[in-house]
Amino acid sequence: MVVLNKIYTRTGDAGLTALGTGERVPKHSARIAAYGTVDETNACIGMARVHLAGAYPNVDAVLGRIQNDLFDLGADLTIPEREGAAPRDRLRVSDAQVKRLEDEIDAMNAELQPLRSFVLPGGSPAAAALHVARTVCRRAERLMVELAEQPNEPVAAPALKYINRLSDLLFVASRYVNNRGADDVLWVPGQNR
16 A cells, blocks of 8 residues: 655655665656656546546546556566566566457457558547557657666566557557547548648
8 A cells, every 4th residue: 555645755856766676866767767658648548538528438447447557567667677686576567467458459449440541640539638648658668668778777578568558559449439430530641742
């Protein structure tokens, strides 16, 4: 259980913050940037849920589960599994969470017509918000991959798979809430030459 009695602590005033290990790192470090962008993704999903306004309760339920998973992902990233570090109780994203995303993608996608063009972000407000969440999610993925390539900055494979699948789910969900793809705005190559 997390208890937050005091919101400001002044411990970050000098530009440092603590990882879950207690290690102090600069707020601009690659690890902080990665899980900070995961948090941005979560906030974007929250805004998309507001735009659903009771429509598509199945999608809203999926997005609610994902928001919780994204806190799991942040916890995963805040305690790096480094060589030589003492084993600790860690919350890690699991392959089961990745599989659930895949199953949810497949279920929504089964109700959509195949695409014959790229989709422009837009259509309904909920779809547009999901596209914003998707692009922020892709940025989080890029930052996580960049982090994982740095020496002694591991990122667990299920975490990388999860963030990759999540952007796919957000794309499929954007189509689904666009009247199951009927209201998608399609790219027309060279239309404005």
